[in-house]
Amino acid sequence: MxxxxxxxxxxxxxxxxxxxxxxxxxxxxxxxxxxxxxxxxxxxxxxxxxxxxxxxxxxxxxxxxxxxxxxxxxxxxxxxxxxxxxxxxxxxxxxxxxxxxxxxxxxxxxxxxxxxxxxxxxxxxxxxxxxxxxxxxxxxxxxxxxxxxxxxxxxxxxxxxxxxxxxxxxxxxxxxxxxxxxxxxxxxxxxxxxxxxxxxxxxxxxxxxxxxxxxxxxxxxxTAVERIVSDFTKYFESELFTFDFDKEKISKKDYKDILPELQLKMRDIQFQLYQHKIPLILVYEGMDAAGKGGNIKRTRQRLDPTGYTINAVSAPSDIELAHHYLWRFATDIPRSGHIGFFDRSWYGRVLVERVEGFASQKEWTQAYDEIKDFEKSLYNSGAVILKFFLSLDKDEQLERFEEREKNIEKQWKITKEDWRNRAKWDEYLEASEDMIKETDTGYAPWHIIPGNNKKYARIEVLKKIIAACEKVLNDERN
Amino acid sequence: MxxxxxxxxxxxxxxxxxxxxxxxxxxxxxxxxxxxxxxxxxxxxxxxxxxxxxxxxxxxxxxxxxxxxxxxxxxxxxxxxxxxxxxxxxxxxxxxxxxxxxxxxxxxxxxxxxxxxxxxxxxxxxxxxxxxxxxxxxxxxxxxxxxxxxxxxxxxxxxxxxxxxxxxxxxxxxxxxxxxxxxxxxxxxxxxxxxxxxxxxxxxxxxxxxxxxxxxxxxxxxTAVERIVSDFTKYFESELFTFDFDKEKISKKDYKDILPELQLKMRDIQFQLYQHKIPLILVYEGMDAAGKGGNIKRTRQRLDPTGYTINAVSAPSDIELAHHYLWRFATDIPRSGHIGFFDRSWYGRVLVERVEGFASQKEWTQAYDEIKDFEKSLYNSGAVILKFFLSLDKDEQLERFEEREKNIEKQWKITKEDWRNRAKWDEYLEASEDMIKETDTGYAPWHIIPGNNKKYARIEVLKKIIAACEKVLNDERN
Missing domain, CATH: 3.40.50.300 (P-loop containing nucleotide triphosphate hydrolases)
Structure with a gap:
């Protein structure tokens, strides 16, 4: 035996x-x-x-x-x-x-x-x-x-x-x-x-x-430990984030008229998505002080709070660090009919982790495909995915940083880390451009939103979300 | 307006x-x-x-x-x-x-x-x-x-x-x-x-x-920060954990006959609990090297692994430390019809946290009621709760420690911490006695099991679990 x-x-x-x-x-x-x-x-x-x-x-x-x-x-x-x-x-x-x-x-x-x-x-x-x-x-x-x-x-x-x-x-x-x-x-x-x-x-x-x-x-x-290489262009220039910011703006009056209208529309869409059991995933990236938080706030202002979640990234906990980098987001995907806001996201792998050298070159380069596969799997399960990159020019960022430091009500918003990131402006810009080029897909498209005028950016994002959802809802009805 | x-x-x-x-x-x-x-x-x-x-x-x-x-x-x-x-x-x-x-x-x-x-x-x-x-x-x-x-x-x-x-x-x-x-x-x-x-x-x-x-x-x-006071008796003596270890033992032959029989019985009980949707919660505490792990292993040996969970405590993670001390156990309670083993448990609050001064005197004294309330709430939701304290005398522990150090297959089981805990033998004993006296209830009773003879302890625990479950299952049938 x-x-x-x-x-x-x-x-x-x-x-x-x-x-x-x-x-x-x-x-x-x-x-x-x-x-x-x-x-x-x-x-x-x-x-x-x-x-x-x-x-x-x-x-x-x-x-x-x-x-x-x-x-x-x-x-x-x-x-x-x-x-x-x-x-x-x-x-x-x-x-x-x-x-x-x-x-x-x-x-x-x-x-x-x-x-x-x-x-x-x-x-x-x-x-x-x-x-x-x-x-x-x-x-x-x-x-x-x-x-x-x-x-x-x-x-x-x-x-x-x-x-x-x-x-x-x-x-x-x-x-x-x-x-x-x-x-x-x-x-x-x-x-x-x-x-x-x-x-x-x-x-x-x-x-x-x-x-x-x-x-x-x-x-x-x-196996020898791979040396972390930054691998950035010496003098990086990009056209991707350049806008005619004088044109990309909106008057206070128009904003006051249009915003509530779009917010009500958005609320209506939330309930339609709910009825059709379609999950909506909204990803926000962009420079520091580009207005991501305020932008999300305007989109969710009139929504039913029982039907959406917000994943706002801060430094990972020890448990999160001990998992695959997608884990802390993958476990927070909204269920069908719900909306999930991601204020920063899994793209941290190819942005901050690349720039700061937390991920090796092998890791962040393979991450483009990994992320596309991940988003594809969400799409395959019925999700609508929209990704927004809020773009800000360097002078405007400086102004906002200084305003935050002066204004007692905003001081908490600015930290040493923001200044450290600003010092790596070009690296972040290059990483952002690579990211958008590598991961812009039909099932999860990137939208670069000029962010120097906050009001304009909020209206633009709302319009884009509404248009994409209406298209899906129309297809659903036919 | x-x-x-x-x-x-x-x-x-x-x-x-x-x-x-x-x-x-x-x-x-x-x-x-x-x-x-x-x-x-x-x-x-x-x-x-x-x-x-x-x-x-x-x-x-x-x-x-x-x-x-x-x-x-x-x-x-x-x-x-x-x-x-x-x-x-x-x-x-x-x-x-x-x-x-x-x-x-x-x-x-x-x-x-x-x-x-x-x-x-x-x-x-x-x-x-x-x-x-x-x-x-x-x-x-x-x-x-x-x-x-x-x-x-x-x-x-x-x-x-x-x-x-x-x-x-x-x-x-x-x-x-x-x-x-x-x-x-x-x-x-x-x-x-x-x-x-x-x-x-x-x-x-x-x-x-x-x-x-x-x-x-x-x-x-x-509020002044409360001073952490150990509050132990100078010369602590207890009768609670003293057994006539010469009598509390079992022959190898009897063990070999009885164990498989009880294990099959236990497997049968698992399926009956499942059919009656009764959750079973088993808590194990005891001195280091008292044989908790081996004891649990014998109880679960023939069980269907899809029907039980084990929560084996190690040092808490930063996320766990940032929650109420019951949280990491409360989130791991078995669902109805399942069995949950707790290899050490929420009682850490009144044992290690008291002895090591991680909890203040106010915290660990109020914990007795908190724990009783928690167990009561599990009982109120239909759970059967049994708590085992495996007791070992000090000489036997020393022998086991030394055996672990000598035996290459067991060396991983012994760490510096075990020796540190041993040095606080009396404090742990006093904390254990207080714990048992304070938290022995009808809905979640303590069983002190003489542990010098491992085989005897395993048979005893299995018998106690089976008897308690059969009683509940009989009541269920009538």
């Missing part, structure tokens, strides 16, 4: 203590058809790891509330932080197959084929940012699975479970779909495990994890 | 910047019947505060998944951290009234009258731990509310909202219930606001908040 190898179990514990100490986040995925033994396999794994940094994440059938969020939301919410281990008992693959075959889309226009690309992109961005993903498929013969089922049925308290399994088998062609994924030769490969002999299966799983983590730890040890 | 007072708005911003800087968490509750104007009132407040540290928390009708958690869970989940402001648009009061009048209990045996005491206890423990709670009741005449309703009905996109309001009025006697709470003269008083004149109402609200926060800030400035 094959026994569970104590030596393997010890080495597994040792390796995960090592990845824990080295701040490597690990995600172990266990997929398999009903009654294949994946429950016992994942339990053996769970028992072998330290509960202090292990999380067992079971993917269960979606609830109504889950369907109001992007497809990947649940997995973003459960992302392990640096050094932690997730055991995913069924994962985005099981969820994908069940959504696809049951046609679950919560009335919003989700293209299930696109979701499959979103999953690959999700794995890629995690992989590129240091997450170690290990995927198991428990591929047990039908005969053995039938034996498991029969045994379950014998137990009166577990009979319902057998029935659930049988229903699952009837509803979904899980195996065929999974074989499709496995044959695709995905970037992160699958390890197939036969559960005919339980202990042998466990040993195989342990060994695979140990080998993968050992290779990873070795790689960390031998 | 009365206008919104700009000066008040500025001072409100200033005061909340001050409480933010001083790390004071603020909760502003806005209750009021449908169409009373509380939506516009809370929006005005939301607009006046800095979005960076303000959260708008709307209490909506419960979803199925909400009903699987304790009544207060949603509010624990949304607790502001130090320096943040929550605007509660409808709160536990609205939720209470709706649960009560609709008879919502998700099949579990919730006594709604007890819940009302839980709410008071919730406010008290927050208040005692530095949370500033400000409660508004928007008390608008029926005539004015009818006007609001009529206006809503005129707008085609908002008509459904008017209908929702009318349905609410029909279903719930909200006003009468709220007047009951207001007349009770609760510890944290209500401010009533009439919305007949919108701007006057807003000014009143702003002024009340400013006055409250000013008083609080003044109090913080003038």
């Amino acid at each position: 094959i026994e569970i190898d104590d030596e393997l179990e010890f080495r597994l514990g040792e390796m995960t203590r090592k990845t824990h100490d080295m701040n490597i986040p690990v995600m172990i995925i266990i997929e398999g058809p009903p009654a294949s033994g994946k429950s016992r396999l994942s339990n053996a794994l769970y028992m072998a790891l330290d509960a202090k940094y292990t999380d067992f994440v079971a993917t269960r059938p979606p609830r109504d509330i889950d369907l109001r969020y992007p497809f990947m939301q649940r997995f973003w919410n459960h992302l392990p932080k640096a050094g932690d281990v997730n055991i995913h008992f069924r994962s985005w693959y099981a969820q994908y197959i069940e959504y696809k075959e049951a046609g679950i889309t919560d009335n919003i226009d989700v293209d299930i084929k696109e979701i499959s690309a979103d999953m690959e992109n999700f794995e890629r961005t995690l992989d590129q940012n240091g997450y170690e993903i290990i995927k198991f498929y428990v591929n047990t013969s039908e005969e053995v699975r039938q034996k498991h089922l029969d045994k379950l049925k014998e137990n009166p308290t577990l009979k319902w479970k057998a029935e659930e399994f049988e229903e699952h088998l009837e509803l979904f062609d899980y195996e065929k779909e999974m074989q499709g994924f496995i044959n695709q030769k995905q970037q992160i490969p699958w390890t197939e495990i036969d559960f005919e002999n339980k202990n042998e299966a466990i040993n195989t799983m342990f060994k695979t994890i140990i080998d993968t983590l050992e290779a990873r730890v070795e790689k960390e040890r031998t | 009365i206008e919104i007072d700009d000066e008040l708005e500025f001072r409100l911003g200033e005061m909340t910047r001050k409480t933010h800087d001083m790390n004071i968490p603020v909760m502003i509750i806005i209750e009021g019947p449908p169409a009373s104007g509380k939506s516009r009132l809370s929006n005005a407040l939301y607009m006046a505060l800095d979005a960076k540290y303000t959260d708008f928390v709307a209490t909506r009708p419960p979803r199925d998944i909400d009903l699987r958690y304790p009544f207060m869970q949603r509010f624990w989940n949304h607790l502001p951290k130090a320096g943040d402001v929550n605007i509660h648009f409808r709160s536990w009061y609205a939720q209470y009234i709706e649960y009560k009048e609709a008879g919502i209990t998700d099949n579990i045996d919730v006594d709604i009258k007890e819940i009302s005491a839980d709410m008071e206890n919730f406010e008290r423990t927050l208040d005692q731990n530095g949370y500033e709670i400000i409660k508004f009741y928007v008390n608008t005449s029926e005539e004015v509310r009818q006007k609001h309703l009529d206006k809503l009905k005129e707008n085609p996109t908002l008509k459904w909202k008017a209908e929702e309001f009318e349905e609410h009025l029909e279903l719930f006697d909200y006003e009468k219930e709220m007047q009951g709470f207001i007349n009770q003269k609760q510890q944290i008083p209500w401010t009533e606001i009439d919305f007949e004149n919108k701007n006057e109402a807003i000014n009143t609200m702003f002024k009340t908040i400013i006055d409250t926060l000013e008083a609080r800030v003044e109090k913080e400035r003038t």
Whole structure:
């Protein structure tokens, strides 16, 4: 009889203590058809790891509330932080197959084929940012699975479970779909495990994890730390943010007439989006003192506060720093029919993190695609996404800074950091131009808004939001 | 015409910047019947505060998944951290009234009258731990509310909202219930606001908040910081943890026979609890090296891993430190039908925090009642709670420490901190005895388990869990 190898179990514990100490986040995925033994396999794994940094994440059938969020939301919410281990008992693959075959889309226009690309992109961005993903498929013969089922049925308290399994088998062609994924030769490969002999299966799983983590730890040890290079043009000039600011303005009187009208319109749109279950995502970037906060304030002034959220970025907490850089935003995406304002956003990766050298060149250059993929996944789940860059010229910024320092009611708005950022004006400008050029897409377009005249900028942004939403709502009606 | 007072708005911003800087968490509750104007009132407040540290928390009708958690869970989940402001648009009061009048209990045996005491206890423990709670009741005449309703009905996109309001009025006697709470003269008083004149109402609200926060800030400035006193007996002796360890043991053979039997029984109980939607909460405390982890491991060994969670305490993160000490556990309570293991727990407040002086004497002494109230609220929501204290004698601990240091496979289990704690053996013992005496209740009893013989302790704990659950399941059946 094959026994569970104590030596393997010890080495597994040792390796995960090592990845824990080295701040490597690990995600172990266990997929398999009903009654294949994946429950016992994942339990053996769970028992072998330290509960202090292990999380067992079971993917269960979606609830109504889950369907109001992007497809990947649940997995973003459960992302392990640096050094932690997730055991995913069924994962985005099981969820994908069940959504696809049951046609679950919560009335919003989700293209299930696109979701499959979103999953690959999700794995890629995690992989590129240091997450170690290990995927198991428990591929047990039908005969053995039938034996498991029969045994379950014998137990009166577990009979319902057998029935659930049988229903699952009837509803979904899980195996065929999974074989499709496995044959695709995905970037992160699958390890197939036969559960005919339980202990042998466990040993195989342990060994695979140990080998993968050992290779990873070795790689960390031998890879030279990439030098952070700023990589900016010496004399950077850009036309992108230059406007004829004398023309891009609005009179006080016109502003007073138009603003309330647009705000009421915006309120009306909020309720229409709600009725059509369309989530709206609004991203604001721009120079310091460009008026982002005031701009957002005018847009939300007449909205129903129960229907929108604001994510206003300040310095990340230690928990946020221990996650993928998209995490603190991905977990704050509005649910369907709601509006999410992002006062600064995930673009910090290619702006402040690039300029200040918090991200390496490799990290911020790959981030363009990662961010586009992320926005695409939101779009694929039905979201309308608009991105605004409020542009200010350098003299106007100086005036606003000085005004803030003089005016007692505004002093709190200006800090040393604002002055430090101003000293890097050209770098920020270049990073902003690269960002806009690299990430301006049809599904999540950038709008550069001249910001020297605050009132003009507020009216412009409101108009753009209203126009984009009306277009989507019209399409929805036809 | 009365206008919104700009000066008040500025001072409100200033005061909340001050409480933010001083790390004071603020909760502003806005209750009021449908169409009373509380939506516009809370929006005005939301607009006046800095979005960076303000959260708008709307209490909506419960979803199925909400009903699987304790009544207060949603509010624990949304607790502001130090320096943040929550605007509660409808709160536990609205939720209470709706649960009560609709008879919502998700099949579990919730006594709604007890819940009302839980709410008071919730406010008290927050208040005692530095949370500033400000409660508004928007008390608008029926005539004015009818006007609001009529206006809503005129707008085609908002008509459904008017209908929702009318349905609410029909279903719930909200006003009468709220007047009951207001007349009770609760510890944290209500401010009533009439919305007949919108701007006057807003000014009143702003002024009340400013006055409250000013008083609080003044109090913080003038209150002397309490000296942390250890307050331990010089020569502490206890009988509570003394056992005849020669008798409290089990042979290897008996262990091998009994353990698998109890584990299977436990697995059966897990599924029965699941079917009856009863949550089970298991708390483990005890001396270092008393065998808590191994004990939990034996209990969960045969359980279905999708049906339990483990909260294993390590040092709190900065986010956890910025919340009420119960927060990181309260947000991890198992949902109905699930089991939650707590490997160390909220009792850290009266153990390590007392011994190490992280909590002041006032804080840890008041914590006994706070903890009892918290456990009572879990019990009131249908949970079975068992608490185990694994007791070890001092010599046995030394042996285990030394064994851990010698054995390469166990070295990671022993740290300098363990030795430091051992040096404070008597203090921990006294704190443990006080804890057990103060918090041993009928709804959440302590079991002191002799731990010198690990095998014996494991069998004992399993037996106690099984017996308690079988009793509850039997009552359920009758």
